[in-house]
Amino acid sequence: MSMTTRVSAYTLSIALIWSTGAFAQQMKAEVLHWWTSAGESASVKVFADQFTKAGGTWVDNAIAGGANARTAGINRMVGGNPPTMMQFNTGKQFDELVSNDLVRDVDQQAQAGKWRQIMPKPIVDATVREGKFFAVPVNIHGQNWMFYNTKIFADAGLEPPKTFPELVESGEKLKAKGIIPLALGGQPTWEHNLFRAVVVGHGGADMFRQLYGTRKPDVVKTPKFKETVELFGKMRGLVDPGSPGRNWNDATALVITNKAAMHFNGDWAKGEFIAAGQTAGKEYGCTVVGQEPKLVIGGDVFVFPATKDKAALATQDKLIQVLLDPATQIEFNKKKGSIPVRMDVDVSSMDICAQKSHAILSDPANQVESMEILSPPNFSGAMQDAVTQYWNNPNMSADAFIEKIVSAMRDAT
Amino acid sequence: METISIRAPSTPSSATKARRSARTRLPAAIALLPTALVVLVVYIGCMLWTVRLSFTSSTLLPKLDWFGLTQYMRLFANDRFVTSAENIVIFGVLFISGCLIIGFLMAVFIDQNVRGEGLFRTVFLYPYSMSFVVTGVAWQWFLNPGLGLQKLVRDMGFESFTFDWLVNQRMAIYTIVIAGLWHGSGLTMAIMLAGLRGVDKDLWKAAKVDGIPTWRVYTSVVLPLLRPMVVTATVLLATGVVKLYDLVVAMTLGGPGIATEVPAKFVMDHLFERNNIGLGTAAATIMLITVVIVLAPWVYARYVRPQGRHA
Known part of the structure; x- marks a missing residue:
């Protein structure tokens, strides 16, 4: 008796699993990404909701930490069991997936949607391989923003600096008043991010492109580069002793709590200000420091692992539609802190920093592609090692630092 | 290691004893086979694979070319x-x-x-x-x-x-x-x-x-x-x-x-x-x-x- 019940329960459960499997076959998208912080998961939920509305089933596979997520995803692709769609940063991270035919080309959709016309050229160039789109960009992040505390500057009777020499000057004045001039997350990544902001702001877009893009030693041997490096070195004096090892969001918090005046970060830092109930343009401001405001841009893309399964292909097509829908773009980017990847949408409902970002990027001359787009991870990693050594060792000369960059260019490209 | 320790207690004094011990040894050997395989394939195999890869120019994905000692030279020049x-x-x-x-x-x-x-x-x-x-x-x-x-x-x-x-x-x-x-x-x-x-x-x-x-x-x-x-x-x-x-x-x-x-x-x-x-x-x-x-x-x-x- 019990035997028969058990058998029937067994067959029933098998049948159930089988049937749900067959049902979900229709439009089930497993999405692998690393958006796990509060703001990030709220933003990815916008995509999920829109896809569900379009009749699909969104299976969220969030893996904390970009490197972990990418390793997991790449292993699955190589192993033949890929997710339906997977996140990467705009740039070189998925180069080898393209050259090994592991991801699908989406150029048909790109041409239908006129992506080449509506997206900034650096983003297009970073996504196109051999003349075809192999990924769908979803947002633009500006990486070299300077956030500042409006109250501190007003109290000190100072204007937010427009150039880096000015920044060092007003930084010294603020320091004399007992304020931390520059809040820095003293981890190699953020030290390197600050260095890049100085290079593009003081050295210019061409120097930035030559340093991270063509990677020829000539550029670092120019007097202008040395000057930039020394300027960066002077900024060591503007951070507080507690900086080494600090997380970036703790550094942002110093500005929020009126302890520090300035903070360089990508526009994702806005999430921290928003979470603290502050409004852009009121408690804090955002600006791009440099003779001409050049914005270093990167962002996120989704790739679609190659498959022959017709149902999966249709699901991927639907996902692409959802990702680039104008209303979805605005909603997603409001939560993410970035701006829409399509320049043809109306950003007037977004905050003042996003509007500024959109305005700067409207002139193609101000668009500078990010390090992730220009350099392979190997070189950016070697650069990061060099920058963090220089930053943390005040006795290291600019020449010794430049020598390290030359060897990074030689060994890590 | 394991296989050696199995053999050790057997005392081959006579032919029958040896045969009997062979009979008892077989199940033990079978039982230990998965472990031995795991040791060989996973530990030793991965170790050899790692060493082999260190002589290649592999970047994101492993690639089996010959790059000589270049990686080691870079390694020791790396602060x-x-x-x-x-x-x-x-x-x-x-x-x-x-x-x-x-x-x-x-x-x-x-x-x-x-x-x-x-x-x-x-x-x-x-x-x-x-x-x-x-x-x-x-x-x-x-x-x-x-x-x-x-x-x-x-x-x-x-x-x-x-x-x-x-x-x-x-x-x-x-x-x-x-x-x-x-x-x-x-x-x-x-x-x-x-x-x-x-x-x-x-x-x-x-x-x-x-x-x-x-x-x-x-x-x-x-x-x-x-x-x-x-x-x-x-x-x-x-x-x-x-x-x-x-x-x-x-x-x-x-x-x-x-x-x-x-x-x-x-x-x-x-x-x-x-x-x-x-x-x-x-x-x-x-x-x-x-x-x-x-x-x-x-x-x-x-x-x-x-x-x-x-x-």
């Missing part, structure tokens, strides 16, 4: 790897010797039949139940000049008190040692205490009769008896040294600058973040060779030589 190697020596020596000394002293203290022994044992062993990540974060807060110890003492009125090792390039690696000691000493204590409890009571009585001071009994009589415990503790601590990664990541992320980088972190970063499998596996191979060099004399002394003498 960060050289610093990592120095750091692991500093950490290894201080961590192992420190844990042994502190662990032994704590065990001796508890062995004095103090009141509330259970409490002390728990308190001393408790840090070991924390993961290295928790340990790292806690010590990071505690040693941060703006948040922890330094601020506490300064707030109490000692304005000039400075303890900024965590953010000081030259001293940062010692903060990792401190956190490591806090974490590992308890385990060493537990092992040593088990040893102390196993020391024959008569030895103590004899020593007392001869009027030997207690400290002398500990150093000259008890400590030599504890040799197996010391070896066990050292081996356990040494594995912790080789795989040191999470503590550094949680506490300093290798900083300030590259002051607290360690080889395992170098390998992880290059394999998984920097798409540089070639350089990462070269560093892993150097780690493997170092471990073998350190272990070889010990294995020889412990296993190879005694066997040779008996035969």
